[in-house]
Amino acid sequence: MSRLDSFIRRVTAQRDVLDHVCTLLVDLPGPVIELGLGNGRTFHHLREKLPRRRVIAFDRALGAHESSIPPGEDLVIGEISETAARFAGIGAALVHADIETNYPDVDAETARWLPPLAASLLREGGIVASGLALCHPELVPLNLPVEVPHERYFLYRLGARTSSSALEPGSLQERLQH
């Protein structure tokens, strides 16, 4: 299969997954976190589907079309693994990560830092949609819409934090008190 054919399947899966996810967010407050603004097409789509939701976008550099650039306070430029970490605890309803490169070594590195970052950004019950598979004890895989081919996109919900997670004992106690 050519890279063009594969790409069409991937962006179609992405759109179908995002449309599905938006229906799951109805009773889930919190902002949307867009990791990897890129050209801004998925940001534009999310803003259309979720017009009253704050969407904060992160990227290494600004490369978006002018129609798809978030307002200043919702655009964070810099290494995503570092800039987004500063938003841990924000209680996002949705984290969307579209940052795979198709370079195996780069994507393997992303697969290390992205799962704990996504978990730290989400509220409990929040959802992460990702082009890369994420392995993390708190991220519980969700079924994809039936029209999405297997392993084209991945969906998880942040479950209850467990003792196997990497929380400090203090943080765990704090959570239990609230």
Added chain:
Amino acid sequence: MSRLDSFIRRVTAQRDVLDHVCTLLVDLPGPVIELGLGNGRTFHHLREKLPRRRVIAFDRALGAHESSIPPGEDLVIGEISETAARFAGIGAALVHADIETNYPDVDAETARWLPPLAASLLREGGIVASGLALCHPELVPLNLPVEVPHERYFLYRLGARTSSSALEPGSLQERLQH
């Protein structure tokens, strides 16, 4: 319609148009000219569909995935309007132009220099597939495959050169003798 929905329609149309065009090239010798290599996805697709055809790609800067970079002699970096003009007369079977930006002023400028450039690169009967509409006396519009939405992509065949074209009288005589 969101930019993501619109983009899915555009790349799907692009793939369907290219697949259709490849069936039209069977008896038409000559190289393929790719104006705008970008990420290299359509280059990868054309190379898969036309494995024995030389494909020469042009772009302002190299941004392609490593799996989709042409060999050195078939990759020309620089302002496309200038670099590709040096290949006028190469007798291409196909010119594929994927260089629209969705910035109206930039695309209007491209719509001025691209049609005569494409015509100069093609052999008679050669085809140009473009994301922008092209207006040129020698470029005759072709029907799109039925599955492609109207005005998502454009297809032309280089017809007989007419006296309204900018050929030198000598060149015209030379053409008539052959």
